[in-house]
Amino acid sequence: MIEEVVLVNEKDEAVGAMEKMAAHEQAILHRAFSVFVFNTAGDVLMQQRAHSKYHSGGLWTNTCCSHPRPGEEVVAAASRRLQEEMGFTTNLTKAFDFTYKAVFENGLTEHEFDHVILGQYDGLVNFNPNEVAAYAYMTVQELERQIKETPERFTAWFHIAYPKLKAWMADPLNKVHEV
Numbered sequence: 395m396i397e398e399v400v401l402v403n404e405k406d407e408a409v410g411a412m413e414k415m416a417a418h419e420q421a422i423l424h425r426a427f428s429v430f431v432f433n434t435a436g437d438v439l440m441q442q443r444a445h446s447k448y449h450s451g452g453l454w455t456n457t458c459c460s461h462p463r464p465g466e467e468v469v470a471a472a473s474r475r476l477q478e479e480m481g482f483t484t485n486l487t488k489a490f491d492f493t494y495k496a497v498f499e500n501g502l503t504e505h506e507f508d509h510v511i512l513g514q515y516d517g518l519v520n521f522n523p524n525e526v527a528a529y530a531y532m533t534v535q536e537l538e539r540q541i542k543e544t545p546e547r548f549t550a551w552f553h554i555a556y557p558k559l560k561a562w563m564a565d566p567l568n569k570v571h572e573v
Contacts (some may be wrong), residue, residue, distance in 0.1 A: 396559045398443045399424040406491065406507045411464040415448070421495065421503035427472045428555050429458040430515045431484065437531040439515065441480065443549070444527050444563045452527060454540075455549040456556070457513075480518030480529070490562050496550035500539045504551060510559060 397414040402425050418425050431439040441458065445451040454463045459495055462471030469486050477483050489512050495505045519529055534538070541548060541556070 397461075398464055399426075401425075404493065404507075409463075414461065415502075418449075418502040418504065418563055421497075421505045423505045423507060424461065424495065425468065425509070426461050426504075426506035427459065427468050427475075427509040427511050428456050428551065429472050429476055429511045429513065430555075430559060431457040431476075431480075432514050433516045434514065435531075435533075437512075437533050438537055439480075439519070440530050440532050440537070441521070441526045442528040442530075444523065444525055446524070449500055449502050449504075450549045451526065453549045454547050455552045457495050459508075459551065468509045469511060472509075476513070479525040481522065482515060482517055484515040486511045486513045488512075489568070490558070492554070492558055492564055494551060494554045495552075498550075506551070507557065508551065510555060510562075537544055 398411045399414050399417050400408050401408055401410040401422055402413055402415065406425065412422060420495060433439065439457045440454050442454050443450055443452060458476045460471065462468050462476040469488060472486050473483055489510045491509045493502060493543050497503045521529055545553065
């Protein structure tokens with residue numbers, strides 16, 4: 395099956411579709427999502443990407459990230475990929491979005507309109523080894539220590555999304571307690 399991504403403009407309005415690898419080769423802006431799942435203790439569920447991934451293999455990142463298919467709602471796509479990658483589902487809520495561009499050594503570029511999706515989960519994780527090499531719940535303190543001491547172990551988009559998430563969560567107008 396050929397995976398397509400939704401091409402968008404700077405307002406996240408769909409302007410077409412393109413094969414996923416072609417969009418990454420040509421650095422075309424497309425819709426994506428980053429899921430951050432927390433347990434009830436407030437720890438972040440992190441995943442280490444499978445080493446065989448087409449870029450950023452073996453790096454640590456947020457719970458799940460991918461692209462909605464043409465015609466698929468973002469939160470529904472996030473739920474689908476969370477099940478496919480991490481082996482569970484939970485209630486998910488969109489927090490905010492941002493755009494970023496990251497160029498990789500293999501010539502691919504992530505140019506994404508990224509929707510940040512939040513969830514809470516305390517159950518079993520049954521990850522797909524084709525997608526994920528390992529996972530860990532990390533306290534915020536441990537995660538921030540690792541980011542500071544070994545930033546090269548984390549994906550490019552995580553370095554962008556995580557500080558934005560922290561700022562969003564620190565804003566008292568956002569309803570973090572509903573996650």
